[in-house]
Amino acid sequence: MPINPKYAEVIERNKKSQGGEHEKLPAIWLNHVGEAFKGTVTRVSEIMQIDDKFNEGKKKDAQFVDLKDITLRKLDLDSEEVGFKSEEMAAGTFMITKGGHFDAVIAALMESEQSDIPVGWTFGMRRGKDDDKRHTFSAKLDNNAPF
DSSP: OOOOHHHHHHHHHHHHHTTSSOOOOOBOOOOSTTOEEEEEEEEEOOOEEEEOTTSTTOEEEEEEEEEEEEEEEEEOTTSSSOOEEEEEEEEEEEEEOSHHHHHHHHHHHHHHTOSSOOTTSEEEEEEEEEETTEEEEEEEEESSOOO
């Protein structure tokens, strides 16, 4: 059965609004305080407005950063003792959407004297404490320096 053209239009419009054609990579999430990632930047999208799935009818700013050779620091929920474990990922995408994400990226850009996240550099982000109902983050951007 052929796809209804109205759905095909939505798919094409979403591809364009997300920075064009690119490989779909696994998402990187920082769900718990202390979780972090670092990896080598392979693509940085433009900052765009996308639909906010938690606030129907509203938009939010988003920027997609594709990475390779990623090291994740995740909370080990399978262990009886509270702690973190490291995981490796060949490639993934981190979506910058929260105010705390953008605050951390701006601070990292200023510290590294860059105007945008450079392809080929190491980019890392760590989730900090929740402050006044807002998630806080710190970011590091360096020319392949350790995070």
